[in-house]
Amino acid sequence: MNKTELIAEIAAKAGLSKKDAEKALAAVVDSVKEAVAKGDKVQLVGFGSFELKCREARMGRNPKTKEAIEIPASKAPVFKAGKAFKDAVAK
DSSP states (O other): OOHHHHHHHHHHHHTOOHHHHHHHHHHHHHHHHHHHHTTOOEEETTTEEEEEEEEOOEEEEOTTTOOEEEEOOEEEEEEEEOHHHHHHHHO
């Protein structure tokens, strides 16, 4: 399912126009992005949670030259599915 199909599905289930469904989806996605970027955890009960994980710097190897390189620290968004979501998918 792509974004267009998701918007059509939201519009049909919520009884909204596609334009309103697109605005609602954009607002939710933007709100989650902003909250996670600030370091907040976003929990949607029955669906899952979004949070920011910090990865520490570490040493790695260039597979081509076998030369040791330093991999810098980074931040990555992480999604963890909730129990109800996992159960629904497992059926």
